[in-house]
Amino acid sequence: MSIHARNISKRFGDFVALDDVSVEVETGSLTALLGPSGSGKSTLLRIIAGLEFADQGEVLISGEDATAVRVQDRNVGFVFQHYAAFKHMTVRDNVAFGLKVRKRPKAEIRERVDELLKLVQLEAFGHRYPAQLSGGQRQRMALARALAPKPEVLLLDEPFGALDARVRAELRDWLRRLHEEVHVTTIFVTHDQAEAMDVASQIVVMNQGRVEQVGDPTRLYDEPATEFVMQFVGEANRLGDRWVRPHDLDLSQDPAEGGVEAQIERITRYGFDARVELVAADGDTLLVQLTRERLDELELERGQIVWVVPQHERAFAETV
Amino acid sequence: MRRYLLRGTAVVYLVVVLLGPLSMVFWRTFENGAGDAWAALTTPETIHAFKVTLIIAAIAVPINTAFGIVCALAIVRRRFPGKGLVNALVDLPLALSPVVVGLSLFLLYGQDGWFGGWLERHNVQVLFALPAMVLVTIFVSLPFVAREVVPTLREIGDDQEQAAQTLGASGWQTFWRITLPSIRWAVVYGVVLTTARCLGEYGAVAIVSGRIEGQTETATLRVEERYENFDLAGAYAISLVLATLAVLVLIGMTVIKPREETL
Numbered sequence: 001m002s003i004h005a006r007n008i009s010k011r012f013g014d015f016v017a018l019d020d021v022s023v024e025v026e027t028g029s030l031t032a033l034l035g036p037s038g039s040g041k042s043t044l045l046r047i048i049a050g051l052e053f054a055d056q057g058e059v060l061i062s063g064e065d066a067t068a069v070r071v072q073d074r075n076v077g078f079v080f081q082h083y084a085a086f087k088h089m090t091v092r093d094n095v096a097f098g099l100k101v102r103k104r105p106k107a108e109i110r111e112r113v114d115e116l117l118k119l120v121q122l123e124a125f126g127h128r129y130p131a132q133l134s135g136g137q138r139q140r141m142a143l144a145r146a147l148a149p150k151p152e153v154l155l156l157d158e159p160f161g162a163l164d165a166r167v168r169a170e171l172r173d174w175l176r177r178l179h180e181e182v183h184v185t186t187i188f189v190t191h192d193q194a195e196a197m198d199v200a201s202q203i204v205v206m207n208q209g210r211v212e213q214v215g216d217p218t219r220l221y222d223e224p225a226t227e228f229v230m231q232f233v234g235e236a237n238r239l240g241d242r243w244v245r246p247h248d249l250d251l252s253q254d255p256a257e258g259g260v261e262a263q264i265e266r267i268t269r270y271g272f273d274a275r276v277e278l279v280a281a282d283g284d285t286l287l288v289q290l291t292r293e294r295l296d297e298l299e300l301e302r303g304q305i306v307w308v309v310p311q312h313e314r315a316f317a318e319t320v
Numbered sequence: 321m322r323r324y325l326l327r328g329t330a331v332v333y334l335v336v337v338l339l340g341p342l343s344m345v346f347w348r349t350f351e352n353g354a355g356d357a358w359a360a361l362t363t364p365e366t367i368h369a370f371k372v373t374l375i376i377a378a379i380a381v382p383i384n385t386a387f388g389i390v391c392a393l394a395i396v397r398r399r400f401p402g403k404g405l406v407n408a409l410v411d412l413p414l415a416l417s418p419v420v421v422g423l424s425l426f427l428l429y430g431q432d433g434w435f436g437g438w439l440e441r442h443n444v445q446v447l448f449a450l451p452a453m454v455l456v457t458i459f460v461s462l463p464f465v466a467r468e469v470v471p472t473l474r475e476i477g478d479d480q481e482q483a484a485q486t487l488g489a490s491g492w493q494t495f496w497r498i499t500l501p502s503i504r505w506a507v508v509y510g511v512v513l514t515t516a517r518c519l520g521e522y523g524a525v526a527i528v529s530g531r532i533e534g535q536t537e538t539a540t541l542r543v544e545e546r547y548e549n550f551d552l553a554g555a556y557a558i559s560l561v562l563a564t565l566a567v568l569v570l571i572g573m574t575v576i577k578p579r580e581e582t583l
Contacts, residue, residue, distance in 0.1 A: 085480075148487075
């Protein structure tokens with residue numbers, strides 16, 4: 001089911017959380033709302049869910065105006081950052097909740113809960129309480145619970161934010177596969193650009209209550225529309241009024257045309273590539289990403305003065 | 321050494337202030353054998369006094385439980401003008417002397433009071449009867465449920481309630497299936513304290529009841545009445561029953577407390 005948020009504005013007292021934001025999400029897509037904290041991404045998600053109401057603007061779900069529809073009647077599944085598990089209920093009862101309040105027949109509930117527990121790989125944990133589960137298991141339970149009433153839309157608010165790095169990566173993969181299986185229109189909120197690029201097919205980059213750019217991960221990285229997107233999605237260096245990615249920079253021992261003089265601060269070698277941190281004459285820090293081969297060829301050492309040469313750079317009309 | 325000093329002080333204090341007097345009551349009650357105590361307890365007036373106490377508690381406790389939960393929900397979950405005032409007013413009965421509460425009821429329901437004349441014309445007896453006694457008891461035992469539930473509601477947050485709503489639960493379903501089970505131990509704890517307060521109330525009830533023997537006399541009033549009439553055995557026996565109830569309440573609370581913590 002498609003979601004269309006049109007000209008949404010929301011204030012909390014003096015703070016403008018959303019300023020005339022419009023976002024369109026196609027049926028069956030997996031979209032990330034990406035932005036730093038305070039960018040308004042969670043507020044937008046909560047407005048789409050009906051947990052919060054916009055001061056202005058409207059929300060269309062499947063083309064129908066849902067702006068005034070209560071959260072109970074919107075048929076959305078919502079997953080919270082801190083799981084919001086029903087602590088006094090077993091895993092089974094948690095998952096069955098949405099069906100029980102809809103007064104579905106018992107046999108149907110049992111069948112659907114079994115199906116979902118299998119989907120989230122918690123078949124063996126049905127009779128446990130949330131307190132007896134790990135963070136990752138709790139979040140999978142919360143997902144099964146949200147999916148049980150067959151929502152038209154699945155909304156996830158920083159779903160992996162409270163988990164450690166390894167479980168996060170695992171769940172990310174898992175969410176992507178789940179989406180391939182279940183095909184429910186999904187929007188998730190994250191502040192982690194790697195997570196957004198890894199999982200989503202469409203990314204909405206938000207900043208200070210506005211949408212900066214919408215596009216697929218490749219496009220955002222290769223053709224950032226604004227300085228903010230350039231910096232926030234992937235790493236970026238500022239050279240005067242131009243911007244350049246670390247891997248689009250080369251180093252030279254000799255003065256080079258268009259090059260910037262800088263001193264090497266630190267060299268870090270990873271598996272395949274190496275990162276060189278430098279300080280330019282004007283005090284700016286620069287990050288250069290080189291292959292190991294190139295690094296060995298250049299015979300660089302800490303404290304050395306070199307020239308940083310951009311291979312591919314861009315300028316933005318609008319400055320942040 | 322200092323540890324023992326601290327413990328010693330606490331134990332001595334409790335013995336002198338609490339256990340000493342209580343065991344004296346116990347000892348005095350059975351000084352002349354259990355038969356005397358039993359006889360004193362089973363006079364029609366005493367039985368009636370216990371009945372009155374229980375009736376008052378049976379009305380006041382459910383009302384204050386419902387009010388306390390609603391009030392706590394309003395204080396924690398809603399924003400409205402005058403919320404700070406409501407929050408402060410809930411504590412008023414703890415600060416106010418019950419005698420003042422009793423007297424204020426006279427001002428309202430007495431013959432010259434605001435409602436007194438109207439009620440008398442319609443033949444409704446409030447003062448010197450059960451209604452006034454229930455009213456003052458409700459007043460003095462009002463804060464306990466709300467005071468127990470408020471911090472628990474704050475602690476659990478509203479995540480679970482929001483989750484229930486996104487899953488299609490109505491406000492009513494959310495309350496019964498999510499909120500109430502989450503705060504149940506706080507409610508039970510509050511109910512226990514409320515009950516104890518209702519059973520033990522003396523000052524306010526003494527003023528509004530008129531203390532008519534066999535009619536508007538509660539158990540606590542009966543103790544005083546027996547004592548004044550030099551029936552020490554009777555006074556001690558009734559006191560013992562009240563003290564036993566209090567001890568049961570205490571045991572109930574300690575049984576509940578650890579369960580709440582493991583939740």
